[in-house]
Amino acid sequence: MKKTKVFFIAALAVVGLCSCGKGESTVKPVKLAKDYSTVAQLTVDGTEYSAKFTRGGADMWECEITEPETVSGMVISCSGDSARLEFMGLNYETDRGNIPESSAVTMTAAVLDKMIAQKGLTYLKNDKGEITVTGQVNGQDFAAKVKGDKVKSLEISSDISVKFT
Numbered sequence: 001m002k003k004t005k006v007f008f009i010a011a012l013a014v015v016g017l018c019s020c021g022k023g024e025s026t027v028k029p030v031k032l033a034k035d036y037s038t039v040a041q042l043t044v045d046g047t048e049y050s051a052k053f054t055r056g057g058a059d060m061w062e063c064e065i066t067e068p069e070t071v072s073g074m075v076i077s078c079s080g081d082s083a084r085l086e087f088m089g090l091n092y093e094t095d096r097g098n099i100p101e102s103s104a105v106t107m108t109a110a111v112l113d114k115m116i117a118q119k120g121l122t123y124l125k126n127d128k129g130e131i132t133v134t135g136q137v138n139g140q141d142f143a144a145k146v147k148g149d150k151v152k153s154l155e156i157s158s159d160i161s162v163k164f165t
Helices: 002-019 104-117
Strands: 024-026 037-044 047-057 060-067 075-079 082-087 090-095 122-126 131-137 140-147 150-156 160-164
Touching (some): 104 140
Antiparallel strands (some): 037 160, 150 160
């Protein structure tokens, strides 16, 4: 009887230890290209936008909005301390610090920069092989889903949702 109790207790302990995991494990950092280019569908406060993001090197980004039609053709470029906005033949140059850090374009570029730098991030792989990268930019939490060397989706706070193609 004692041996049976010991056996069942040991079996329960093994089953308990096997079921404790969340199905996630840490993995090594995902390497993204330093000259990164992607098409994105952004959702900000229920409004959807399509854009192409292009990174030309450290601290150099360009975002061309392609949808909706009302802002299609708008190009936002940042390089070093300067920023440029082009739309319908008008050009506006300003200090990069004048662009709100909380804008969807700025936040998306900041997350991609942080992922390229691979600093201050947590990488988790679930039992389906999907990698989730979490971190913080400009005081906002984010979570990105990655497959291979491409970011597939991104959630920043509860305000910005981005799907990459």
